[in-house]
Amino acid sequence: MRLLTHNMLSCNIKGVANGFPLRLEAEKWVEKEVELNADFLRHIFPKIEWKALAGAARAVGYGELPEEADAAMLDSEDFLRRFHHALLEIHVEEGALVCPETGRGFPITKGIPNMLLHEDEV
Amino acid sequence: MWGPGGVTKPVGGIPRFPGSFDRSSPAPPFPRGDAGHPAASALPEPSSRPTCGCEYFFLLQASLMKLSRTAKIGLVSCHPEVYEPCDDSFALVDALLADREHLIEHRPRLCMELGCGSGYVISSLAIMLGELGCGVHYFATDINPDAAQVTRETLEAHGLHAEVISTDIASGLQKRLAGMIDVVVVNPPYVPTPEEEVGCKGITASWAGGENGRTVIDRIFPIADELLSEKGWLYMVTLTANNPTQVCRMMKEKGYASRIVVQRSTEEESLHVIKFWRDGVITNSAEGSDSWFSQFPFKSFWRSSGSSA
Numbered sequence: 001m002r003l004l005t006h007n008m009l010s011c012n013i014k015g016v017a018n019g020f021p022l023r024l025e026a027e028k029w030v031e032k033e034v035e036l037n038a039d040f041l042r043h044i045f046p047k048i049e050w051k052a053l054a055g056a057a058r059a060v061g062y063g064e065l066p067e068e069a070d071a072a073m074l075d076s077e078d079f080l081r082r083f084h085h086a087l088l089e090i091h092v093e094e095g096a097l098v099c100p101e102t103g104r105g106f107p108i109t110k111g112i113p114n115m116l117l118h119e120d121e122v
Numbered sequence: 123m124w125g126p127g128g129v130t131k132p133v134g135g136i137p138r139f140p141g142s143f144d145r146s147s148p149a150p151p152f153p154r155g156d157a158g159h160p161a162a163s164a165l166p167e168p169s170s171r172p173t174c175g176c177e178y179f180f181l182l183q184a185s186l187m188k189l190s191r192t193a194k195i196g197l198v199s200c201h202p203e204v205y206e207p208c209d210d211s212f213a214l215v216d217a218l219l220a221d222r223e224h225l226i227e228h229r230p231r232l233c234m235e236l237g238c239g240s241g242y243v244i245s246s247l248a249i250m251l252g253e254l255g256c257g258v259h260y261f262a263t264d265i266n267p268d269a270a271q272v273t274r275e276t277l278e279a280h281g282l283h284a285e286v287i288s289t290d291i292a293s294g295l296q297k298r299l300a301g302m303i304d305v306v307v308v309n310p311p312y313v314p315t316p317e318e319e320v321g322c323k324g325i326t327a328s329w330a331g332g333e334n335g336r337t338v339i340d341r342i343f344p345i346a347d348e349l350l351s352e353k354g355w356l357y358m359v360t361l362t363a364n365n366p367t368q369v370c371r372m373m374k375e376k377g378y379a380s381r382i383v384v385q386r387s388t389e390e391e392s393l394h395v396i397k398f399w400r401d402g403v404i405t406n407s408a409e410g411s412d413s414w415f416s417q418f419p420f421k422s423f424w425r426s427s428g429s430s431a
Binding site for chain 2: 001002004005007008009010011012020034035036037039040043044047088106109110111112113114115116117
């Protein structure tokens with residue numbers, strides 16, 4: 001699971017109002033290099049919740065993202081590189097995503113988050 | 123059970139329902155070659171028509187090019203509880219291939235498969251859009267955790283990556299991904315079954331579609347509508363028993379135009395891969411004049427489907 005996906009996931013339990021961001025508890029993660037595509041990064045940037053990304057990146061030991069970001073920073077190659085690395089090159093293999101409201105944990109196994117709900121949560 | 127040359131893992135216990143498409147039966151109209159994809163057997167017999175060597179070479183080349191634009195059956199991972207690529211999967215991939223040039227021009231940034239099963243379709247999509255490089259990213263979901271794992275393995279075997287999530291349709295994703303997905307592909311559980319089988323554990327979830335096979339399909343449309351970007355396209359497999367004319371009419375009311383990209387008939391049933399896009403959003407000239415009304419082959423429906431329509 002890339003941090004891009006973490007940024008797009010929220011708790012889906014019925015009645016939960018503040019299910020985003022899920023707290024990332026990473027036990028195992030890997031880094032895989034991918035080619036940087038500035039066009040994609042510029043396109044996705046407005047949709048990214050920056051604080052959630054920076055927090056998730058810290059959870060996997062990457063502290064190189066600024067606390068806040070705005071679109072003007074996209075002109076900086078250095079910023080793009082950090083943004084790219086955090087969003088697309090870190091893969092969480094094992095761990096959990098925890099709902100900030102209910103504390104319910106969603107396991108991440110072999111890189112796949114399991115968002116399936118129990119019957120009483122739907 | 124899967125027909126000559128096909129995958130051999132039997133899927134026991136898939137019942138036949140009257141008037142339904144049997145996902146496990148061999149399908150004479152799409153004979154499979156060694157590679158398991160219709161493209162593998164698409165070469166003409168050299169003796170059956172007058173061809174010069176040169177023409178045959180080009181046909182061979184074209185066929186190989188098509189073949190290399192889909193996932194390889196030999197690399198598709200499997201599991202007893204995961205639906206293997208079958209005629210409906212091939213029909214969907216062929217529809218995407220038929221529309222490939224439009225898809226390339228469309229320049230999607232985010233693509234998503236809902237119900238990815240073996241991963242054959244999302245892998246094929248990623249391969250055929252390969253020339254767009256790293257500017258396009260993929261999500262794939264399945265309600266069956268075994269299918270999510272198998273999809274990951276299939277992607278890895280092809281050297282591809284998609285973000286795989288085990289969830290019900292797009293639960294947990296649809297809020298944040300709303301309006302962001304440029305291409306959604308779905309081979310839904312469309313077999314008419316008793317309602318209680320819908321969403322069951324394991325492989326049953328891959329085909330059990332409830333009344334008229336529409337229970338899950340009807341849940342997917344509003345979710346796809348939410349996920350799709352303004353220029354987004356949805357490709358969905360349907361069966362005659364699902365009443366695709368009514369499906370298209372329903373989508374028209376939501377503002378979507380549609381056209382059939384691929385239509386295939388077996389002895390029992392007829393599969394359609396329908397493409398939907400927001401009416402009025404003309405992204406290329408080939409799509410501009412389409413409408414579900416002019417595209418839909420009503421007559422052939424009624425002829426081939428008889429009372430089940």
